[in-house]
Amino acid sequence: MVVAAAREIHDGEVVFVGMRLPLLGFGLAKATHAPNAVGLFENGVIRDRPAEAFIYTMGDPPNIVGAIACLGLNDVMSLLQQGRVDVGFIGGAEIDPKGNLNTTRTSGGGSLVRLPGSGGGGDIASLAGRTVLIMEHEPRRFRERVDYITSPGHFPGRRRGGPATLITTLGVFDLSRGLVRATSVHPGVTPAQVRDATGFAITIDDSVPPTTPPSTDELAYIRHADPEGFWTGDRTKGE
Amino acid sequence: MHEIIRQRRKDLTLIGPISDMAFDQLIAAGSVAKVIAAWVGNVAGGSGYGFRRAYEQGQPRRLVMEDHSNFTVGLGLKAAAMGLPYLPTFTGLGGDIVRGHPRIRPIEDPFGGPGLFAVGSIKPDVAIVHVQRSDASGNAHLWGNLGLTVEAAYAARRTIVVCEEIVPDDVIRSDPNRTMIPGFLVSAVVEEPGGALPSSVQGYWRRDFETFLRYHGLSKTPDGYQSWLKEWVLDLPDRPAYLRHMGDAAVERLRVGDRRLAAAANFAP
Numbered sequence: 001m002v003v004a005a006a007r008e009i010h011d012g013e014v015v016f017v018g019m020r021l022p023l024l025g026f027g028l029a030k031a032t033h034a035p036n037a038v039g040l041f042e043n044g045v046i047r048d049r050p051a052e053a054f055i056y057t058m059g060d061p062p063n064i065v066g067a068i069a070c071l072g073l074n075d076v077m078s079l080l081q082q083g084r085v086d087v088g089f090i091g092g093a094e095i096d097p098k099g100n101l102n103t104t105r106t107s108g109g110g111s112l113v114r115l116p117g118s119g120g121g122g123d124i125a126s127l128a129g130r131t132v133l134i135m136e137h138e139p140r141r142f143r144e145r146v147d148y149i150t151s152p153g154h155f156p157g158r159r160r161g162g163p164a165t166l167i168t169t170l171g172v173f174d175l176s177r178g179l180v181r182a183t184s185v186h187p188g189v190t191p192a193q194v195r196d197a198t199g200f201a202i203t204i205d206d207s208v209p210p211t212t213p214p215s216t217d218e219l220a221y222i223r224h225a226d227p228e229g230f231w232t233g234d235r236t237k238g239e
Numbered sequence: 240m241h242e243i244i245r246q247r248r249k250d251l252t253l254i255g256p257i258s259d260m261a262f263d264q265l266i267a268a269g270s271v272a273k274v275i276a277a278w279v280g281n282v283a284g285g286s287g288y289g290f291r292r293a294y295e296q297g298q299p300r301r302l303v304m305e306d307h308s309n310f311t312v313g314l315g316l317k318a319a320a321m322g323l324p325y326l327p328t329f330t331g332l333g334g335d336i337v338r339g340h341p342r343i344r345p346i347e348d349p350f351g352g353p354g355l356f357a358v359g360s361i362k363p364d365v366a367i368v369h370v371q372r373s374d375a376s377g378n379a380h381l382w383g384n385l386g387l388t389v390e391a392a393y394a395a396r397r398t399i400v401v402c403e404e405i406v407p408d409d410v411i412r413s414d415p416n417r418t419m420i421p422g423f424l425v426s427a428v429v430e431e432p433g434g435a436l437p438s439s440v441q442g443y444w445r446r447d448f449e450t451f452l453r454y455h456g457l458s459k460t461p462d463g464y465q466s467w468l469k470e471w472v473l474d475l476p477d478r479p480a481y482l483r484h485m486g487d488a489a490v491e492r493l494r495v496g497d498r499r500l501a502a503a504a505n506f507a508p
Contacts, residue, residue, distance in 0.1 A: 019257075019282065042257075042309055043384050045384070056282070056283035056446065056451075057446070059386075059439065059446075060439060060446050061383070061439050061446070061495070064383040064441050065441075065499055070382065070383055070384065071385065072313075072385040072386065072387065072388075072390065073309060073313045073385070073386050073387050074313040074314070074317055074387070074390065077309065077313060077330075080310075081310070081328065081330065104306060104336075105294075111295075112294075112295050114290065114291045114294040114295050115286075116278045116279055116280035116285070116286065116287065116290075117276065117277055117278040117306055117307075118277050118306065118307065118309070118336060119256075119277050119278035119308070119309055120308065120309040120310070122277075122308035122310075122330065122331060122334050122336050123308045123330045123331075125334065126329065126330045126331055126332055126334070127330055149333070149334045150334060150335065150336065151334065152332065153333075155333040157332070157333070158333060159332070159353065230283075
């Protein structure tokens with residue numbers, strides 16, 4: 001997932017880097033195919049180099065040292081609102097076919113569950129040039145309608161951006177045309193598995209290609225930047 | 240923050256964009272009636288279990304949640320900091336945060352552009368900010384992570400500056416561009432090294448990852464939370480005792496020993 005996220009960043013782009021997995025994805029893109037990308041972090045940090053060591057959060061000291069600027073939250077959000085950000089990353093707990101994400105609250109499992117909330121997700125969804133969504137791929141998370149739209153997907157009257165790509169634990173999907181179409185499935189995953197794990201109808205051909213596995217360079221960076229597998233091992237599953 | 244719990248303060252409203260375990264501890268302690276925030280949880284771990292118990296089950300007490308995005312918290316504080324009733328924004332269109340929100344309303348652009356939202360000001364009674372250094376008058380230098388620290392300090396009726404060290408005022412005057420909070424806004428200055436732990440303070444403290452993860456694990460159950468509360472808050476009188484309880488080895492592992500100094504800036508007239 002980290003590798004697929006990194007590949008969504010094109011060289012030279014301005015990236016709004018979200019919490020958690022994208023922290024590593026941005027560093028990976030910088031270290032491999034997108035050396036000229038610039039990262040904006042919602043705590044106000046602007047970097048054009050990967051963090052100097054492993055980070056759990058964007059506020060960790062290795063993400064501050066060597067930054068090109070440490071501004072405030074409103075400053076980077078203003079740049080986002082102005083239209084200066086090409087691509088932003090958002091994680092979701094639930095998604096619907098329009099790419100609406102819910103990270104606020106759900107009764108989908110029968111009882112009320114409170115999720116952490118928007119963070120910057122709602123802002124990135126509203127204001128970035130395009131968004132890349134990141135999800136655990138489970139039927140209960142892929143819903144015909146989400147209980148609460150924290151981060152809006154495609155809707156009539158949208159002024160800019162919208163979901164372009166969805167990356168899940170099973171594959172990569174195109175969302176740019178307002179419907180979910182598989183563009184690749186991760187190695188070892190079958191189209192039937194994807195259909196079974198998706199709580200709504202999606203477009204997936206039986207001939208969908210496998211996601212290109214991580215290259216030697218990509219793996220080398222991940223092992224360097226996440227040596228204990230906090231983001232890329234089993235530890236984050238189920239959160 | 241732990242002292243607020245020890246003093247058994249009740250009915251607080253917490254304001255912040257993304258809180259880490261600080262909000263969760265206060266909520267689980269029963270100190271909080273309302274939260275105005277964009278994200279409440281444990282940043283590295285995910286869920287804030289104390290927050291969830293309060294919101295889902297009303298335990299230990301019912302919690303009123305005013306949901307925001309980061310930018311709307313920032314704009315609300317900025318509006319208060321600017322002495323304005325609201326600030327306009329495009330964020331939120333098409334989503335549920337702005338729907339029926341007590342502090343966010345759709346407005347027209349008086350210049351004929353597309354419609355937008357007004358985010359009403361958020362004016363805290365008190366802002367507590369942690370900075371690297373301050374003089375005795377509260378003129379505060381901070382660097383690294385700013386987030387909404389400056390807006391909060393400007394917006395609040397009273398601002399408490401907690402610093403790693405109180406320095407002579409000529410240190411502050413040597414680099415006035417780094418003074419993010421002018422002292423006349425500050426009600427109190429507290430010298431409390433390590434006061435922000437387990438969070439990091441650039442140049443002073445690394446992030447205490449293990450504490451965040453341990454709290455995340457323990458706070459899954461009310462009993463686990465209570466054992467945390469007793470050991471790390473109620474049984475300790477103050478912050479120096481917290482550092483002693485961590486043990487010298489743990490404290491020294493987190494204390495930043497190396498130096499990566501900024502280049503000097505020449506202010507000669």
